[in-house]
Amino acid sequence: MVMEMCFQLILTVLCFLAMMTNWIVVGDPSMEKFQSSTCDELLKTVDSANLDMMQSILPTPDFWDFFKTRTTTKSNVLLVDVDKNSVDLLLNQIVALRKTGSDLVNHVYAIAYDGSTCGRLISAGLSCYYNAKWQERLFAKYKEQTLQDAHQIHVVMMGRMMTTVVALCESILPTPDFWDFFTNRTTTKRNLLLVDVDKNSVDLLLNQIVALRKTGSDLANHVYATAYDDSTCDRLRSAGLSCYYNAGWQERLFAKYKEQTLQDAHQIHVVMMGRMMTTVVALCEGHNVHLTDTDVVYYRDPMDYPFHEAGIMITATKIPAQFINWGGRFFPDQPNDVFTLNNGVVFYRSTPIVKSFSLTLVINSVRKLKFAPDPQQGFMQIAFNELMSTNKLVLHPTSKISDPTTFRLNNPQINNTIGECYDCYHGHFPWTSDVVRTPVVGNHPEVLKIGVFPLRRYTSFCTIYAGMNEDLLAASSALNHNDSTHWQYGALENSKSRVLFTHSNCMFFSGESKDRFKIKSDWFHQSNSWFL
Numbered sequence: 001m002v003m004e005m006c007f008q009l010i011l012t013v014l015c016f017l018a019m020m021t022n023w024i025v026v027g028d029p030s031m032e033k034f035q036s037s038t039c040d041e042l043l044k045t046v047d048s049a050n051l052d053m054m055q056s057i058l059p060t061p062d063f064w065d066f067f068k069t070r071t072t073t074k075s076n077v078l079l080v081d082v083d084k085n086s087v088d089l090l091l092n093q094i095v096a097l098r099k100t101g102s103d104l105v106n107h108v109y110a111i112a113y114d115g116s117t118c119g120r121l122i123s124a125g126l127s128c129y130y131n132a133k134w135q136e137r138l139f140a141k142y143k144e145q146t147l148q149d150a151h152q153i154h155v156v157m158m159g160r161m162m163t164t165v166v167a168l169c170e171s172i173l174p175t176p177d178f179w180d181f182f183t184n185r186t187t188t189k190r191n192l193l194l195v196d197v198d199k200n201s202v203d204l205l206l207n208q209i210v211a212l213r214k215t216g217s218d219l220a221n222h223v224y225a226t227a228y229d230d231s232t233c234d235r236l237r238s239a240g241l242s243c244y245y246n247a248g249w250q251e252r253l254f255a256k257y258k259e260q261t262l263q264d265a266h267q268i269h270v271v272m273m274g275r276m277m278t279t280v281v282a283l284c285e286g287h288n289v290h291l292t293d294t295d296v297v298y299y300r301d302p303m304d305y306p307f308h309e310a311g312i313m314i315t316a317t318k319i320p321a322q323f324i325n326w327g328g329r330f331f332p333d334q335p336n337d338v339f340t341l342n343n344g345v346v347f348y349r350s351t352p353i354v355k356s357f358s359l360t361l362v363i364n365s366v367r368k369l370k371f372a373p374d375p376q377q378g379f380m381q382i383a384f385n386e387l388m389s390t391n392k393l394v395l396h397p398t399s400k401i402s403d404p405t406t407f408r409l410n411n412p413q414i415n416n417t418i419g420e421c422y423d424c425y426h427g428h429f430p431w432t433s434d435v436v437r438t439p440v441v442g443n444h445p446e447v448l449k450i451g452v453f454p455l456r457r458y459t460s461f462c463t464i465y466a467g468m469n470e471d472l473l474a475a476s477s478a479l480n481h482n483d484s485t486h487w488q489y490g491a492l493e494n495s496k497s498r499v500l501f502t503h504s505n506c507m508f509f510s511g512e513s514k515d516r517f518k519i520k521s522d523w524f525h526q527s528n529s530w531f532l
Contacts, residue, residue, distance in 0.1 A: 077107040081156045084117045091124060111159055113152065135159075174277055175246045189286040189350070191303055193219040194279060196226045196271045197243075200514040201294040202235050203532065204521060208296055209241070210531040214479050217301035219290055226278050228267065250274075260369035272380040275343075276362045283350045283358055293344035295504040295520045297529045299475040300487055302453070302501060304418040306347045307426060310451035311354040313347040315503070316340070316395075316425070317460045326382055328389040331425065333397055341388060342460075343381055344505055345453065353431050353446045360433040361387065388450070395425035395452055407489045422489035423497075425452035457489070457497050461523070462506035472527035475499040480528075502529070 078097075082090050090110065097105045110128045112118045113135055118128035138158045142150035193212075197205045205225065212220040225243045227233045228250055233243035253273045257265035275291070282289045290302060306313035316339045319327055327340030348354050365383040376382075398421050401411035407422040409415050414426055431448035459468055475498050478486070489497050504520040524530045 076104060077109055078104040079109050079111070079160075081111040081113070081160050082117060082121070083113050083152065083156075084120075087117055087120050090121070094126070113155065113159075174244070174274075174281060175249050177246065178244055178249075178278065178281060189288075190222060191219060191288045191290060191347075192282055193223045193290050193292060194226070194275075194282055195223065195292050195294060196228070196275050196278075197232055197236070197294055198228050198267070198271075199232045199235075200517045202232055204294040204517060204524075205236070206239060207521070207524065207530055207532050208292070208294060208298065209239075211297050211299065211479065211529070212301070214482075214531065215298055215301045217298070217303060219301070219303060224278075224282070226274055228270065228274070244278075256366070257369065260366060260371075261373040262371065263373045266377060268377045269374060269379070272365075272378075276358075276365060276380060279348065280355070280358045280362060283348055283355050286350050288350050289348045291343065291346045291348065293503065293505065295517075296345055296501060297476075297524060298501040299479045299498070300500045302345070302347070305416055305421055305424070305453055305500075306349070307414050307416050307421070307424075307449070307451040309414060310426070310449045311349050311351055311357070312448070313451040313453060315342045315345040315453045315458050315460075316455060317342045317462050317503075317505070319462060325386075326376075326378060327385045328393075330388065330393055330395045330427070331397075332394060340381065341385055341452075342503070342505070343384055344503055345458075345501070353448055356433050357387070357431065357448060391429040391431070391448075393427050393429055393450060395427040395450070398422060398424045398426055418488075420488050421451075421454060423454045423456040425455065426450070454489070454500055457500040459499050459502040460506065461504045469527050471499050472502055472529055475502075476528040480531075502527075 080090060080093075094105055094108060108126050110118075110121050110126055112121065112128050112130040115130055115132075118130040121128040135155060138155040139150050142148075142154050142158065195205060195208075209220055209223060223241050225233075225236050225241055227236065227243050227245040230245055230247075233245040236243040250270060253270040254265050256273065257263075257269050279289050279291055316330070319338055319340050321338050323340070324338050327338050329335060329337065330339055330341070331337065348358065361380070361384055364387065365380050368379055368383055398409065398414065401414060402408060402420070402422045403410050406420075408420050426449070428447045428449040431446050459465075459472065477483075478498060486492055487498055487500070492498065504523050521530065
């Protein structure tokens with residue numbers, strides 16, 4: 001069930017959304033004033049090292065239904081815990097609230113700890129939740145932690161904390177069927193290809209998958225597409241691919257953008273928000289995620305190249321210096337060049353530190369939108385690179401730790417499946433987050449390790465060079481002929497190398513989206529990289 005999965009994801013995102021959207025009023029019948037729960041207070045109760053403990057006290061599934069079956073709109077709700085001795089105090093509070101004209105009286109959710117209390121409240125027209133097994137779990141958890149029996153107030157406090165978290169749900173998290181999207185299809189944790197797609201980019205995605213199959217990549221068997229219209233999902237399913245689409249979720253993403261920026265979202269804004277959240281969910285479920293744009297063609301299996309030790313492996317694209325907010329000067333051997341670390345091709349390994357990073361990226365990205373619309377349509381990319389710049393990421397060439405003759409990696413601390421990555425880069429920095437804490441060992445924070453895919457064997461329309469089309473023709477020809485040789489760095493004549501993958505990004509076009517994607521597909525046709 002969704003509520004038993006990824007507690008850290010739910011807690012962190014919901015706490016943030018509590019600050020950004022509606023508040024829950026946590027009521028105590030003996031108090032005259034209401035106080036709102038704060039995200040900081042909730043986060044202080046949870047450490048990422050203790051997820052198993054926290055999962056054990058999540059409310060039962062019917063608590064989620066408790067909200068979902070009663071309201072379809074987001075509203076301020078009054079959440080209150082009550083027992084048989086405080087029922088009259090609560091009823092008195094509600095009468096007083098009605099006299100004030102407060103809308104809270106129409107959204108009262110009581111958490112009871114015995115069935116008779118719920119009976120009284122329901123007969124008075126109030127919503128009430130009680131589950132004996134959940135209460136038993138709360139008592140058991142207290143005793144497990146303290147080795148002493150709990151007082152009722154201890155259980156009430158634990159219950160209040162957890163029900164507040166759940167009640168903050170349903171904003172930009174995907175719907176429960178997105179969790180089922182994974183759990184119904186695989187029982188083992190593996191590398192997944194996660195991609196967002198619309199009706200204009202379906203053919204680009206199908207072309208990418210055909211190319212991946214030609215490389216022999218297992219990613220082609222584990223493609224999970226997130227679509228933003230039903231017809232797209234229908235096409236992908238008919239091609240044998242898994243596809244998720246939910247109109248209600250898309251509406252919430254549009255609404256969240258407008259709430260933050262006070263402007264209407266472009267579809268790309270919604271896609272970026274959706275991409276962030278689906279990536280977090282997949283990572284949280286224990287899967288490694290290879291996130292890709294549809295306008296990428298792989299001539300070799302991209303899973304051959306991520307460093308086993310790296311939490312993130314990403315492509316880097318040189319960009320004009322005036323767009324430095326999209327990137328940074330991360331490469332000391334190229335000090336004058338600005339690169340963007342490009343989320344169009346990025347591999348995330350499902351580790352605690354990467355989950356912390358991805359959640360921090362989500363929250364930083366949405367924070368940046370507060371009263372700040374995104375005319376450049378790149379808020380997620382900008383937020384990602386800001387995190388790298390803020391943490392002073394420095395990327396070192398792996399040529400320094402490779403054999404100069406064979407170009408093979410020869411450092412036991414940095415390796416990958418293929419055994420070579422001469423034109424790759426690596427770096428790291430201590431990772432801390434104000435969003436999700438990661439374990440600290442010996443007063444030393446965890447380190448986030450970053451790798452960059454082969455820089456000279458990845459081409460982008462952003463940086464077209466003389467002879468690029470010929471290089472792509474040679475790579476596509478080798479792929480079509482099942483040529484598995486000479487893909488290593490410097491394996492061709494004159495120490496040249498084949499292109500491993502190419503990206504038709506940076507094709508700025510002010511017309512219809514379908515025309516922009518046609519230009520991309522035409523470019524692939526010209527380089528014989530269209531495999532449909």
